[in-house]
Amino acid sequence: MELVERLLDGDRRALARAITLTENEDPRAAELARAVFPHTGRARTLGVTGPPGAGKSTLVDGLTHLYRRSGRRVGVVAVDPTSPFTGGAILGDRIRMRRGAADPDVFIRSLATRGHLGGLSWHTGSVVRLLDAAGFDTVIIETVGAGQAEVEVMRYAETTIVVMVPGLGDEVQAIKAGILEIADVIAVNKADREGADSLVRELEMMLELGGRSRGGRSGEAWTVPVVKTVATTDEGMEDLFAAAERHREHLASTGELEAWRTRELAAEVTGLIRDLVGQKAQAWAETAGAWEETLAQVAARRMDPRTAADTLVAEFLACARSGSAEAAGGGPAGEISGGSGR
Amino acid sequence: MELVERLLDGDRRALARAITLTENEDPRAAELARAVFPHTGRARTLGVTGPPGAGKSTLVDGLTHLYRRSGRRVGVVAVDPTSPFTGGAILGDRIRMRRGAADPDVFIRSLATRGHLGGLSWHTGSVVRLLDAAGFDTVIIETVGAGQAEVEVMRYAETTIVVMVPGLGDEVQAIKAGILEIADVIAVNKADREGADSLVRELEMMLELGGRSRGGRSGEAWTVPVVKTVATTDEGMEDLFAAAERHREHLASTGELEAWRTRELAAEVTGLIRDLVGQKAQAWAETAGAWEETLAQVAARRMDPRTAADTLVAEFLACARSGSAEAAGGGPAGEISGGSGR
Numbered sequence: 001m002e003l004v005e006r007l008l009d010g011d012r013r014a015l016a017r018a019i020t021l022t023e024n025e026d027p028r029a030a031e032l033a034r035a036v037f038p039h040t041g042r043a044r045t046l047g048v049t050g051p052p053g054a055g056k057s058t059l060v061d062g063l064t065h066l067y068r069r070s071g072r073r074v075g076v077v078a079v080d081p082t083s084p085f086t087g088g089a090i091l092g093d094r095i096r097m098r099r100g101a102a103d104p105d106v107f108i109r110s111l112a113t114r115g116h117l118g119g120l121s122w123h124t125g126s127v128v129r130l131l132d133a134a135g136f137d138t139v140i141i142e143t144v145g146a147g148q149a150e151v152e153v154m155r156y157a158e159t160t161i162v163v164m165v166p167g168l169g170d171e172v173q174a175i176k177a178g179i180l181e182i183a184d185v186i187a188v189n190k191a192d193r194e195g196a197d198s199l200v201r202e203l204e205m206m207l208e209l210g211g212r213s214r215g216g217r218s219g220e221a222w223t224v225p226v227v228k229t230v231a232t233t234d235e236g237m238e239d240l241f242a243a244a245e246r247h248r249e250h251l252a253s254t255g256e257l258e259a260w261r262t263r264e265l266a267a268e269v270t271g272l273i274r275d276l277v278g279q280k281a282q283a284w285a286e287t288a289g290a291w292e293e294t295l296a297q298v299a300a301r302r303m304d305p306r307t308a309a310d311t312l313v314a315e316f317l318a319c320a321r322s323g324s325a326e327a328a329g330g331g332p333a334g335e336i337s338g339g340s341g342r
Numbered sequence: 343m344e345l346v347e348r349l350l351d352g353d354r355r356a357l358a359r360a361i362t363l364t365e366n367e368d369p370r371a372a373e374l375a376r377a378v379f380p381h382t383g384r385a386r387t388l389g390v391t392g393p394p395g396a397g398k399s400t401l402v403d404g405l406t407h408l409y410r411r412s413g414r415r416v417g418v419v420a421v422d423p424t425s426p427f428t429g430g431a432i433l434g435d436r437i438r439m440r441r442g443a444a445d446p447d448v449f450i451r452s453l454a455t456r457g458h459l460g461g462l463s464w465h466t467g468s469v470v471r472l473l474d475a476a477g478f479d480t481v482i483i484e485t486v487g488a489g490q491a492e493v494e495v496m497r498y499a500e501t502t503i504v505v506m507v508p509g510l511g512d513e514v515q516a517i518k519a520g521i522l523e524i525a526d527v528i529a530v531n532k533a534d535r536e537g538a539d540s541l542v543r544e545l546e547m548m549l550e551l552g553g554r555s556r557g558g559r560s561g562e563a564w565t566v567p568v569v570k571t572v573a574t575t576d577e578g579m580e581d582l583f584a585a586a587e588r589h590r591e592h593l594a595s596t597g598e599l600e601a602w603r604t605r606e607l608a609a610e611v612t613g614l615i616r617d618l619v620g621q622k623a624q625a626w627a628e629t630a631g632a633w634e635e636t637l638a639q640v641a642a643r644r645m646d647p648r649t650a651a652d653t654l655v656a657e658f659l660a661c662a663r664s665g666s667a668e669a670a671g672g673g674p675a676g677e678i679s680g681g682s683g684r
Contacts, residue, residue: 030648033646033647033648038644053395126648265647268647272648273620276651278623285611286612295608298608301379301382305379308611313619316615
């Protein structure tokens with residue numbers, strides 16, 4: 001695949017093309033992922049998440065600038081919240097206005113979900129690896145941290161920065177409590193606004209209560225720092241950058257980085273299995289002989305949706321399930337497919 | 343099941359218990375869903391969604407009050423954005439402070455996701471039906487419309503109200519474009535704030551451009567109204583209520599309501615099939631003989647996650663797939679399980 005060669009050489013157009021193929025779930029994307037995979041695992045990955053209006057894009061621009069200054073090539077994956085509906089056209093437009101947009105050592109791309117929920121996560125992981133393989137040694141994943149699917153993409157980040165902002169009201173409080181659990185570093189952005197100091201105190205208290213001032217996903221010895229920033233004027237950005245890099249060093253020195261990588265790859269395989277099997281089951285159900293009749297029963301409220309689904313799933317899995325029972329009983333893996341009688 | 347009898351009699355404690363069983367995915371929940379299903383399909387369902395800080399809870403309180411005044415019994419399902427992490431404790435606390443909380447004909451419940459993404463949607467549908475079966479003839483589903491999984495629960499609403507608010511910045515613009523596509527009615531809340539009128543104009547323009555001023559999911563003849571509200575003072579709430587009821591009448595009179603019900607039940611069955619099969623496949627993979635070895639290959643970057651997943655899925659489905667091919671070829675449904683050779 002000539003595209004792979006060019007991508008590995010750092011050709012931007014090849015990279016853009018590869019990302020498009022991945023996003024469109026083109027059949028060639030799987031082949032591409034396979035070919036680049038051995039050339040990945042080198043990039044330092046960061047995630048930036050937080051509620052809408054927290055100023056994440058500006059903050060990511062600032063971080064990009066600082067990583068560039070230390071000689072790194074920076075890839076940015078902006079996961080687009082408009083995706084389920086508009087295909088991401090709007091954030092896509094905004095990307096052209098970004099600070100690093102003209103720098104050949106910066107590659108910014110927005111990523112839209114097309115349809116199914118699992119797609120977002122699988123695409124993000126693949127795109128991070130394409131950037132990695134193309135020689136972008138620092139990859140920043142940016143997402144709106146208000147939805148579960150959107151927060152899940154943070155799994156691809158070694159270091160997750162959660163961005164908070166003063167004065168967003170009650171509901172954001174609730175979201176805050178949620179995303180704190182994935183934070184390795186917290187940025188209180190727009191820190192020139194009223195309420196910034198009390199927000200910092202509140203966050204530190206929440207971290208303490210949640211046992212997250214020490215510990216959490218980064219292991220026992222990591223204290224989650226809360227850094228004040230004003231991304232629009234670069235205020236506090238050097239501190240944020242330093243805190244993120246300290247977290248990376250902490251992971252590397254404790255051996256947690258390797259453990260995290262293995263764990264996350266396993267989780268990715270598991271997630272892909274769920275998605276792939278789910279897709280196949282859906283396609284099967286909709287062409288199965290029992291489909292129309294079952295739906296008619298449901299529409300008439302004679303059978304509830306769960307029972308309908310259970311029945312169709314049981315049919316779909318009749319054979320695979322017996323194979324699984326054997327595997328759980330300790331039979332060799334070969335028997336699972338061999339045992340299907342085909 | 344005595345619980346079912348009590349629930350159908352409108353017993354609040356039985357209802358609360360039933361919801362808890364559903365939320366915890368207790369094995370009895372499936373039986374419960376089956377028993378109540380024939381008694382559902384009567385409630386008028388509304389969805390209220392919008393970005394964090396739009397004032398959705400206050401607006402839902404206001405709507406609850408207006409539905410109560412017209413003699414309806416109101417159930418509220420607040421889908422909790424903190425759910426993936428905190429189990430929803432925070433919005434749960436806020437529910438006790440709500441306006442209708444002491445009214446025996448109002449039932450408010452927050453709903454958390456526990457773990458997997460599909461859960462949110464399946465729980466919401468089930469809880470709406472439990473409320474319906476218990477005689478709450480109006481059910482309002484409230485959710486933060488920033489995430490795909492969260493917006494998806496709007497599928498259970500006959501009428502979806504999208505709440506917007508002036509001055510939330512750029513990113514909210516993007517989200518706005520997304521959730522507009524699911525709006526049947528738009529509320530511009532906090533309309534006493536600066537920028538409300540220009541937001542109304544902008545929304546009307548976006549609706550026009552998107553072909554949503556007429557048409558969209560409600561069929562050709564529906565014009566999505568944009569209503570200004572100040573939920574904290576009940577200003578504009580009567581108009582919003584009237585607009586929502588007009589939409590319901592429109593659906594009923596055009597026959598779209600029945601078509602929507604059938605379509606949504608089919609989508610629910612499909613979604614459940616995906617989730618259930620996905621769960622089973624994951625459980626199988628993690629106990630399969632090939633699991634550890636495959637993961638070791640992935641960790642060593644000798645096999646990419648997608649190839650690993652494809653391989654394991656192919657093993658899992660070896661038999662079911664051949665069954666599916668037969669079904670697609672027109673064989674009777676009975677042959678699918680019969681063809682498994684077990």
